[in-house]
Structure formats: structure tokens, C-alpha cells
Amino acid sequence: MFQLLRTHIEKRVRLTDEEFESITRYFSVKKLRKRQFFLQEGNVAKHIGFVNSGCLRIYTIDQKGAEHIIQFGIEDWWVADLNSYLTGQPATYNIDAMEDSELFLLEKTARDKLLDSCPKMERFFRILIESNYVATRQRIVDTLSASAEERYLKFIRTYPKLVEQIPQNQIASYLGITPQSLSRIRKELSGRQPA
């Protein structure tokens, strides 16, 4: 049941069977159907979610109605509007399922108790978020310094599985360009590097 989560945590801190068993009691299980929301902008995020299976996306909608995907949430990743979760402010992000998915949810006060009662989990979350921070910063660098084409090529290299799995307009949204531009870029590339 929680095998993936255990492996995920044990990449950062060692746990005994008893410790892990007691940790799982803080989580609840949630299944989402494709297109179903995990969180909507304006609501307060009560949970963070560990993705056990499936795929979600975290995105905003700007004034002009365009969606901008901030992050995909695949197996072994977490999804959350961390600001809303931590501060209780209304969420500014939407999170929904791109395919049928299963999440393990950690409610806010449950996490607070877990952090108080289990120093290893405090450490786990510190390490987890450190690496997320590093990755997010790298994404800023890429966005600032690379052209759309370069970002697309890097995306393919970084998430080859996702490229198969999700529609291209979603990738375009993640890259910060229009689907038309991505289509044009792909055409360019296929001319230059024939399969």
C-alpha cells in the first residue's frame, strides 16, 4: 500500500518498521478521477499530497485566461499550494488530475503533530524541500536564459516519460509558450534532426 512512500522517505532518513507504521497513520488515501480538482484557486489548501500513482498539474490562470503550468506531479512527487497550506491564505494555484490518480494526503494539523512527535520527519521535510528549492531555482535559470526551443529540448531530456504521457498543449503551458509556438518549434526541429 504505502511501499512507494516508504522508499521515498527512506531515501532521506532511515525508519524502523514501527516508525513507518506510525507515520502512515497521519496520512489518508484519496483517489482522483481524470480532470478532478485536488485544489481550486481561492480555497484554502488543507492538505499536501504525495502522488502514489497517476499525474497531476499545478497551474495558475492569468488575467487573460491563459493557464500556466508551474509543475507536473507524477508518481513519487508531492503536490501542494505550499503557501496556502502553510499560511491559511486562499490558494493562488489550481491542482487537478491529468489522469486517474491516487494520493496520500497529509492534513495541516496532522503534519504539525507528525513534525513534533517525529524529528526524523522534520528532517525528512527539510531535506525534501531543500532539493525542491534547488530544482525550482534551476528552472528560473532555464526560463531566463534559454530560448523556447532550448527549454523544450531540455524538457524532453528531463522528462522523457511525461512527453509521451501528456498532451503537447500542456507542455507548451509548462514552457511558457503557446501551443502554436511549440508546434512550430517541433516542425523546425524535425526538419533539422530527422528521426
Place this chain on the structure above:
Amino acid sequence: MFQLLRTHIEKRVRLTDEEFESITRYFSVKKLRKRQFFLQEGNVAKHIGFVNSGCLRIYTIDQKGAEHIIQFGIEDWWVADLNSYLTGQPATYNIDAMEDSELFLLEKTARDKLLDSCPKMERFFRILIESNYVATRQRIVDTLSASAEERYLKFIRTYPKLVEQIPQNQIASYLGITPQSLSRIRKELSGRQPA
């Protein structure tokens, strides 16, 4: 001496005088002259630095030789190449002083000892990096969804002090545009919203 650091930490966790006193022993003090490097790309980051005074910048240099500023580090902020610091890999970022600055340094093994011996500091760093993560993510949203002009206006609103303090070409670099473009944008704006 460490007043700013103490206030900074106590925003997240409460400390007794004794606790804080023992914490300070893990830090060393470093003064940097304007233009002096704190870290150069290719070297391993041995320290993270709390900025007690002055202003630094964290940036990369791309293949074409252009600098991209990822973050400014002003009073009460931390500066680091966290990836290098955590993994021991060569740094991909440069960090240097934009004006004479004073840092409090925390060496890697010193931090590990601090985290082991003081759970409050484990919690402090977890909370600190959570909020950095939130801010960094928001920056991605801004970069993806806003025009250069909008990003500039937001920058002015967010860091009014910095706008006075640092050259415009540095702001352009942070925004991901050329100094010429920023100059053009400012001209546009001054026509539209006369001072």
C-alpha cells in the same frame, strides 16, 4: 553583533539566550569588499552565508557570456549555491558583493552538527526554506506569465529599496532582459505615467 541574525531566527523559532549563544559559535564572520567573490562557478560551496549588511548577487553566465541574476542577497537574507553546498558538486552559480558587505558563514559540517544537536535549528531551516521555496515558485509564475514591463513594475513594487541601490543593468539581468530593453520600457512608462 548577531542581533539581526537572532531576530531573523526568532521569527521562526523561540530561543533562550543560552541556545542562541551556542548557535552563534557555529558561525564565522566574513567581510567582503565591493566586487569581491563569495563563490565562483566551478568551486565547491563550503558555506552558506547570512547577509548581515550590504548586498550580494547570485548569478550564472550562459554560453554567450550573458549574466543572469537569480537572486539578490540583501540584509536579512541568505546567499548560497545550495546544490553545491548540499551535494559537494562544483557550483554552477557565482556569488559576489555589489557593495561592501558583512556575512555570517555557516560551514557544511558545522551546520550538520548544529542540525543534529539542536532540533530547533532543524525546524528553523525547514521553515526558512519552505518560504524561500514559495517565493521562488512565485517568481516562476511571474516569469512565465508577465511581460518584461509587468515584471519591472512588480520588481519596483516588491523591492523599492533595491531600485535605488543598484544599477539598472543589474535589474535588467534579474528580469531576464537586456539593459537596452529595460531602458526602452522605462521610457515608455515615463511617457504614460508622468512623474
Place this chain on the structure above:
DNA sequence: GAGTTTAATTAACATATGTTAATCTGATTT
């Protein structure tokens, strides 16, 4: 299986930002 929505492609044109190069200013150095 017909009809309807969703995704991908293409093309013509529009616009924001980059590039190159020249000028100007003020600061710093000698």
C-alpha cells in the same frame, strides 16, 4: 456511428524583445 468537443497543425500578420552600434553622462584613475 453521427455528432461534438479537444488537440495539433499551418499560415499570415503583429508585437515584444534582442542585436548592433553610436552617443552621452558621470565616476574613477592617473
Place this chain on the structure above:
DNA sequence: AAATCAGATTAACATATGTTAATTAAACTC
């Protein structure tokens, strides 16, 4: 004071990406 240098501005032109709109293809729905 002269000389040098870094930063800011401007202009002409180049290019990447956006916009609008039409077409096709594929995936659901009834």
C-alpha cells in the same frame, strides 16, 4: 585636467514568439 571606464540612452534593424483564424485529426458522448 586628461584620460579612461562603466552605465544609460537612443535608433535602426532582426528575430522569436504571440495572435488570429482556418483546417485537420483524434477522442469522447449520445
